[in-house]
Amino acid sequence: MRDPERWATMQDVAREAGVSTMTVSRALTAPDKVAAETRERVNGAVARLGYVPDQSAGSLSSRNTRLVTALISTLGGSVFAETAAGLMRTLRDANCQLLLGATDYSQESEEELISAALGRRPVGVVLTSEHHTPDAQRKLRRAHVPVVEIWELPDDPIDMAVGFSNHAAGWRMTQFLHELGYRRIATMGQRGPADARGQRRQQGYADAMRALGLGAPRIVPDDGGCTPIEAGARGLVALRERWPDTDAVFCTSDAGALGAVSEARRRGLATPGDIAIAGFGDFDYAGPAGLDLTTLRVPGFRMGEEAGRLLLARQAGEISGPCMVNVGFEPVRRATA
Amino acid sequence: MRDPERWATMQDVAREAGVSTMTVSRALTAPDKVAAETRERVNGAVARLGYVPDQSAGSLSSRNTRLVTALISTLGGSVFAETAAGLMRTLRDANCQLLLGATDYSQESEEELISAALGRRPVGVVLTSEHHTPDAQRKLRRAHVPVVEIWELPDDPIDMAVGFSNHAAGWRMTQFLHELGYRRIATMGQRGPADARGQRRQQGYADAMRALGLGAPRIVPDDGGCTPIEAGARGLVALRERWPDTDAVFCTSDAGALGAVSEARRRGLATPGDIAIAGFGDFDYAGPAGLDLTTLRVPGFRMGEEAGRLLLARQAGEISGPCMVNVGFEPVRRATA
């Protein structure tokens, strides 16, 4: 009898089943390449010993880790939760596991995490941040690891991408509000490193305003240094002071819209009526049973699924060149605009 | 020159630096055990070759994977996002990485994921679900892997636990509402597998009602089959029909409270006034700039940090026996009650 503190090895199973380790290995990874009777013996031994194959050894030998790394900015704010869930879904079906890291919007953190991640020799890397240090890019390219950037379609992608155009999204929402009859439209939302994409959406807004002949863009400045929800609440106040006649505001995130809607209520303003409010993302709390927020829906779960699919396809050699998937977006009209 | 498609190995670095692999290994993991000049040569070679040590090989040899597995029910609903963030924080400082798996509230899934996880020989496992199949428990115990269960203090923990008493939480909120002057208090929230802990909070509520002499508990039944937010919205309607004189309701999650508050607004009910609403969790949208929800705050981030700390401490041999950490909770009075 072996030391029960130690894990059973394939060697142990082989002995117990009276076969070689190769037969055990095959019985587990390619059962049909083994005689039925042998397979049974092996399975019995596996069960009796509580054997669980060591993936470190397997990976080392087969050069396949079945590991995917996802580096996200933050898990908070509901933004990437869906995406991570979609990714896990796809990976699980392929017997892969997910290594997760949070960069907290810091490029330095990202670079460190990338190094750490590459040490695991992952099958692929999923990146949500959009700006990477030159070193980070070099490391990734040098590693010849499939990379998928998500939540944006970069001009100069590292490898593959699954997302949508944030500029087009801002444009679309502005157009949508215009179609609903609003004319004095403003925008607000967090800026800075925490939401460079929000800025791109605001740029889309600004360009749409000009294209639609709606006058100068009304971009509420962001004080910074607070949560997106607070930014939304304060933004509404600032907006009413600066451009009191505004009839609709596009918040670059649902979190910001939540802050704005809440602040409007506190001030007794009707939404719409006194001011219409639209968000971005269609996070769970934005639904009809909750905030009932007019917003631009983005398929978070699908982006995760799709990113996983691309990674696996590339590993299987089914994709070779660069590859971009545009998942689009869709305005959803609800009660606030 | 080597095939540039292949990763540089420690062997390559050793050759390049004119030393043995052992010296490279030491230069990287224990720099002070190597002469300064040698170290420089090694670092130079590492940089030139873009060498990244292979952790599969390292783990296999050193029997330390620096991997921690967390199995959560779902990433959605903001519930575990903070906890996962806290866990990552602690692990990162210890040079560990996080493997994440979602069980989707299925015990079978959990069992599969546990097996998959054990194959990586993680340093520890963090579990958020509270019920495990007997097989799952057996596997974990047999693996002699440190386990931390979080978000509850189980009667019969597998190993360690970091959490709070959900029963006490329900009791506390009921008492808190009583202190605020409410007398006809009800509760509502999702039930079933998706929130067995919510049921425990409701039990705490019911026991507190009796203890405080507030009459029979008013537990709004849950239709099931919908999101927690919808459940909250529908629950409010059901509540007003069944017990119209109710003056306060304790929702077993902030998501439910969001649905209830939203539904109340739609119906023109004042909160409080017509009905006070309290939630549970203090998720981001519950803050003063957002819903401004009266709720019971639970330290999600800290639970993650603490769980990581326990795992690392046990691995370092600093903890031996069972170990429970009660992180408590705290009522937060805001605008809705």
Place this chain on the structure above:
DNA sequence: TTGAAAGCGTTACCAG
């Protein structure tokens, strides 16, 4: 302070 040899537990490859 450095190095040689012997694994760690698995799978690839080739024979039988």
Place this chain on the structure above:
DNA sequence: CTGGTAACGCTTTCAA
């Protein structure tokens, strides 16, 4: 269908 042998890339252990 089964088995032997040689890696995989690193760290442990022991000597020098």
